[in-house]
Amino acid sequence: MEKDINLKIFKGNLIFTKTSDKFTIMKDSYIVVIDGKIASVSSNLPDKYKGNPIIDFRNNIIIPGMNDLHAHASQYKNLGIGMDKELLPWLNNYTFPEEAKFLNVDYAKKTYGRLIKDLIKNGTTRVALFATLHKDSTIELFNMLIKSGIGAYVGKVNMDYNCPDYLTENYITSLNDTEEIILKYKDKSNIVKPIITPRFVPSCSNELMDGLGKLSYKYRLPVQSHLSENLDEIAVVKSLHKKSNFYGEVYDKFGLFGNTPTLMAHCIHSSKEEINLIKRNNVTIVHCPTSNFNLGSGMMPVRKYLNLGINVVLGSDISAGHTCSLFKVIAYAIQNSKIKWQESGKKDMFLSTSEAFYMATKKGGSFFGKVGSFEEGYDFDALVINDSNLYPEDYDLTERLERFIYLGDDRNIMKRYVCGNEIFGPKF
């Protein structure tokens, strides 16, 4: 019998996606976690672990935690308001004035505290966040996330060009501040890490993008930004970078397009050449359907990308997206794909529930390491779903999960774990 102070055994109905084509369903089964990592997943508890206490969730469902690969922490205050603009006016009227307030660290602390609480409440266990250009507030966000227990990539936003005076920076300061944050946080936490974050091409000078590409290479840091969300945005990029053949080529020119793992949000209106480069450079597309609907950006052709073998993950894109809940984003991703299916004359098959779930768990989690599935060696990031108010007795396990995704909410999430540790709502 193996006894270990860092050994935990969980029992319940396990549902996860090893591959995107189907759910793996293990009724009344066991997950053994040692030092936060999964040591065993089985229907019967292996002999060597017997005798240890078992945390038995009985008829409840255990699933991997949600991985949100695109969200703007500093826009949390705007969640659910002002949804009457498309991208560029939205930025100028709602986003930029709000982000300017993050010069004040106390203000940042209040907003970031609310956001982190909401993320945890809704079952997000890992998240890729945009902060603002402000160094001190971004540092505060790092500290708060480390304290919260969830995993994150955090980007100090870089923007020195084409932005309102009250929210712009000199590219040298921008790069210095970014490097200072990198040095402070690259080794501080195992699960909260810096990520290179040019806001998007229209607000970054060539010098800034060049410097960011070099920082990314120097510290082997991933990159996140926006790509081909909106037709007007694409026109702006074209007017600013006349020699580039397409939007993504600008990032690529500066080493920000797949030299290190790269997240590009949206990609709704990507040209054929851009899609080829995404594929060739192994760039990950972050699909943000709630945002795309709310801003009227358009509908991302998810099946086309999957057929090409392109990585597609999910993002809440708050606050253009109106909910932190990745479960709701899963539902919207499926719905988005159903309209594309209908509009393609049923050529582009819509997403199955397991495919969309896979994007939010194993595929999204892969950006953070071995995260998002219940397999040996994976971090134990998990949610325990109590669906007792949804009449579980009348449904099989797949249906119960589907009903939770479509009908449930945070009240159904009874436990949250990251790396084997239980996470509670932080008190800020």
Next chain:
Amino acid sequence: MEKDINLKIFKGNLIFTKTSDKFTIMKDSYIVVIDGKIASVSSNLPDKYKGNPIIDFRNNIIIPGMNDLHAHASQYKNLGIGMDKELLPWLNNYTFPEEAKFLNVDYAKKTYGRLIKDLIKNGTTRVALFATLHKDSTIELFNMLIKSGIGAYVGKVNMDYNCPDYLTENYITSLNDTEEIILKYKDKSNIVKPIITPRFVPSCSNELMDGLGKLSYKYRLPVQSHLSENLDEIAVVKSLHKKSNFYGEVYDKFGLFGNTPTLMAHCIHSSKEEINLIKRNNVTIVHCPTSNFNLGSGMMPVRKYLNLGINVVLGSDISAGHTCSLFKVIAYAIQNSKIKWQESGKKDMFLSTSEAFYMATKKGGSFFGKVGSFEEGYDFDALVINDSNLYPEDYDLTERLERFIYLGDDRNIMKRYVCGNEIFGPKF
């Protein structure tokens, strides 16, 4: 001073839509209700009502109740499952087998009880429901709704053709059962009433539709059905009614298309001629965006219909729609319109929040009488919204309502009224 046992005075922040173009917002204002009807709406309480007790909701928001103009009561069990089919296979695989169970009145009672509880929980105060073809279960639904306190049109479903053997009826029985229900319930309740309900053209013989048209005329009853939801469905109608120029013309031929107030759900793929007839006959279109997404039916061109002056209201269409919450349907309707806006090259303007709210309140309510607004003579159907968990102190009243619509849920609905009576979840 007017004293009356049936007088109630409510105070709070009132938000409603007299017209669709803007919210009427009355901070800290009064609604006087006499015998369930609104007698006065004002910022200061008129002298003649002073001295009566005031139900003061303080900083909370009072809005009209939600009117859901299309929902299938008998499909409630299927909510949130099996969302991998389009309309016709969905009917054959999920809907028809489930509806067949309603031969058993005890089964019906269980399902209808869950549904009514969920409707009330989510703030629906009036609803137009499809039951099943079974007389006894439909009678049970009438009784349960009357007991619940919410308002409803209830349709025994008529279907005698092209349906599975286990779920079909003889047209004579169908008409007799329908008339029996009409006679039993046409005068029993002021707010729960029968409605003529041919399932849809493909499942009704000419004899049945002819008889239903006559019943509708004889008792001056409204009509509800489905229209042009799906391209395959339209092809079936075309093959069955070769002499009709378009789907809606079949209903019209049998007096089921605007002779009395008529609800037609979906109308996504209506032809120009069909739209003209909808307009000419003053037929009301029920827009069900959640359903249209989930079944991949398509996106209804809402602005086109509004520009033509056609009546458009909202429906949950459970269980092809995945939620009873009309607030979520409002959000989806706006999102649907934003994609149509984008796809029309910004020609077809998307819905404003007040326009979508108006559809769910005053426009939808008009089908039930003077319902859905806070104006003199209107029934007092209302919800009290407590948004204290959504940081109300940081937002103005319109923003608070918008945030409740996008981010809130049943936890925020602290009170529900229909015709001045407080409604509680029923105990069945």
